[in-house]
Amino acid sequence: MTQVRRSHERGITTLALDAPERRNALSAELVGELADALTECGKDRDVRAVVLTHTGTTFCAGADLRRPPHPDTFVALLRQIVELDKPVVARVTGHVRAGGLGLLGACDIAAASHDATFAFTEVRIGVAPAVISLPLLPRMDQRAVARYYLTGERLDAVEAARIGLVTATGEDADAVLAPVLDGLRRASPQGLAETKRLIATKVLDTFDRDAAALTALSAALFSSAQAREGMTAFLERRDPLWVL
Known part of the structure; x- marks a missing residue:
């Protein structure tokens, strides 16, 4: 069963994350x-640009703690989005947590x-927003990064835009x-590719x-004792042992 739904209209391909039962x-997979x-x-x-969106009320809840991707695989996906020679545009109408922010x-x-x-919840389960920092730190306000990391x-969409x-x-x-989509449809494929390379x-x-x-x-953090306690507490819907 597919977990990414694809549609296409006037040069824009939409890829929708489609596993709403797992947020x-x-x-x-x-x-x-x-x-x-x-x-x-x-x-x-025929694809001028890509829209990345979701079904359900959550864009992405972060890593699937029961069957997460290898960190190398997730880093490769993030780099693939950055390097794709066509613009990738996120459309978010729900909640985004942890790895989804990457x-x-x-x-x-x-x-x-x-x-x-939005929320960087890694610190609450004993890990850190490590690999998602690769695309995020160059783009975000550094004082805000310190606070929310x-x-x-949790922060709302207005604050997310501000930072x-x-x-x-x-x-x-x-x-x-x-x-945005009108502008992308009016741009030449070569112009988009070379401009994206610059940015x-x-x-x-x-x-x-x-x-x-x-x-x-x-990888080291996710295999640590504190991360095991944090993930177990999350799955059991309780506070981890370090909460005061």
Whole structure:
């Protein structure tokens, strides 16, 4: 059963994460399907840009704790989004947590409706937002990064736009995206590819410099005793032992 739904209209291919019963959590299967779909979009001359969205009330809940992707595989997916020679635009009308925020960071443009919420919840289960920092740190306000990385607080779409986590927000995400998609349809494929190459340089420099170290850190943290307690507590719907 597919976990990534594809549709196409006037040069724009929409890829919808479609595992709502698991809150579109990043399982090895979902990550693999999304990577394959992006590869197909890259090869398809009829695709001018890609919209990444979701079914259900959650864009992405982060890693699937029961069958997570290997950190190397997830890093490769994030880099694939950044390197794709066609713009990738996120459309968010629900909640985004942890690893799902890495997908937003990798996208070139992200639009969210006002009912979307966001949180870096890694610190609360004993790990750190390691690999998702590769696309996020070059784009976000650094004071805000410190606050929300360290506390795991939930933030709304207006705050997410203020700190650079998303590009724009409004009552209706589709209304926000309408002029964006119109602009992409009016742009030449060559112009889009070369312009994206320019704006991706700083993010790709971060991947080149830090990907190996952050992947190793992520793997080490997820296999630690505190992470096991944090993930067990999450699955059992209780506070972990360190909560005061």
